[in-house]
Amino acid sequence: MNLSNKTIAITGSARGLGRAMAQSFAEHGANIALIDLSEEGLKQSQQLCQTESNQVKFYLTNVADEQQVIETFQQISQDFGQLDGLVNNAGIIKDGLLLKAKDGKIDKRMSLSQWQAVIDVNLTGVFLCGREAATQMVEHQNPGVIINISSVSRAGNIGQSNYSAAKAGVAAMTITWAKELARYGIRAAAIAPGFIQTEILDAMKPEALKKMTDSIPLKRTGQAEEIAHTARFIFENDYITGRVIEVDGGIRM
Numbered sequence: 001m002n003l004s005n006k007t008i009a010i011t012g013s014a015r016g017l018g019r020a021m022a023q024s025f026a027e028h029g030a031n032i033a034l035i036d037l038s039e040e041g042l043k044q045s046q047q048l049c050q051t052e053s054n055q056v057k058f059y060l061t062n063v064a065d066e067q068q069v070i071e072t073f074q075q076i077s078q079d080f081g082q083l084d085g086l087v088n089n090a091g092i093i094k095d096g097l098l099l100k101a102k103d104g105k106i107d108k109r110m111s112l113s114q115w116q117a118v119i120d121v122n123l124t125g126v127f128l129c130g131r132e133a134a135t136q137m138v139e140h141q142n143p144g145v146i147i148n149i150s151s152v153s154r155a156g157n158i159g160q161s162n163y164s165a166a167k168a169g170v171a172a173m174t175i176t177w178a179k180e181l182a183r184y185g186i187r188a189a190a191i192a193p194g195f196i197q198t199e200i201l202d203a204m205k206p207e208a209l210k211k212m213t214d215s216i217p218l219k220r221t222g223q224a225e226e227i228a229h230t231a232r233f234i235f236e237n238d239y240i241t242g243r244v245i246e247v248d249g250g251i252r253m
Contacts, residue, residue, distance in 0.1 A: 001145060001235050004029035005054075007080040008235075009073070011063050011129055012090030014041025016198040017149065020224035021087055021231050022049050026056065028232065033076045033083075034058040035129075036090070055080065063090045063125030073132035082140055086133035087231060088126040088148040088170075093200075094118050095159045115162045122166035127173065130188075134181055143185030145235050148174045150192040152248045167192075171244050178242030187241035189234045194248025196222040217250030 008025050012018040014036035022032050026049035034042050034049070034056065042058035049056045057079055061072045077083050094117055099109040130146050137144040153160050154167035170190060177188035195201065195212060201221060204212075213221060230247050234240050 001084070001238060003232070003235060005031065006084035007031040007033060007076070007082055008085040008087065009033040009035060009076055009083060009129075009133060010087040010089055011035045011061075011125070013045050013058075014038040015045070016200075017193070017196060017224050017227050018087070018089040019045045019048065021089065021228045022056075024225065024228035024232060025049075025235075026051055026054055029053055030085075031055040031080055032057075033080065035061050035063070035072060037062060063129055064120040066128055069125075069128040069132050073129070073136050077136045077140065082142050083133060083136045083144065084142065085145045085235060086129060086147070088129050088146065090125055090129075091122045091149065091166075092118060093160070093163055095163065097159055098161050110161060118162035119166055122163065123169045126170050130173070130177060134177070134184075134186055137186055138184050144187075146174075146177060146181075146186065146188045147231055147234055148188070148190040150174070150190045150244055152192050152194045152246065152251060154192060155252070174244060175242050182241065187234075187238070189240050189242065190244040191227060191230050191234070192244050192246045192248065193227050194222055194246075194251045196224060196227060198224060215251060216248075220249065222247060222249060 008030050010018050010022050013022045013034040031054050032049050034045050036042050046056050046058050059072045061068050094114040096110045100107045148170045150171045151167040153164045154171050156164050174188050174190040
């Protein structure tokens with residue numbers, strides 16, 4: 001797919017990886033539909049993505065709310081006339097051990113609210129946005145691409161029962177969608193980032209960040225542009241579907 005004049009929706013695009021991917025697609029001539037809950041962040045992303053050759057609009061949307069997602073993707077198709085791609089990037093973390101005990105007594109457990117909040121956004125949100133994007137593509141008889149952002153944590157990571165389960169589910173959905181949607185000319189692939197330098201890592205204590213970085217074979221964290229480059233590669237290579245591409249500096253959970 002040539003990105004010029006194509007319309008790509010990106011969730012979680014008010015900052016971080018979402019913003020970096022939006023900027024990268026915009027620089028290559030794509031029209032951008034920014035989706036997030038932060039109006040201030042969306043306006044900043046819109047300014048960064050706006051060029052003379054493309055359109056950029058933003059949509060305040062909770063990706064875990066079915067009706068909001070349905071209405072947003074209908075509006076995107078009306079505003080741009082078509083939808084050619086989606087990057088399912090929106091996600092949250094609410095880390096915690098399954099349980100913590102001392103001297104045989106339970107001190108703390110992961111709460112149901114911690115579990116459900118992450119599943120709602122990171123898994124259900126991906127399902128809802130993917131379904132609605134595919135619906136618009138099929139109804140307009142417009143082939144397209146869906147990229148889901150998984151994680152190396154999909155293999156399991158201490159303190160991330162909720163996040164790991166969601167990201168494993170995202171990887172499985174990606175393969176399922178690739179098989180189901182190919183008949184409509186829709187490709188589906190996923191990216192599984194490792195530790196990428198975003199606001200989350202910027203907030204880490206230096207000693208914790210160093211310990212984490214030392215565990216990476218390449219001895220550095222990834223850059224947001226490296227994820228954006230991978231996303232462009234998936235869009236531009238029409239023979240990629242049903243695969244999870246790991247971009248992680250060689251780390252294995």
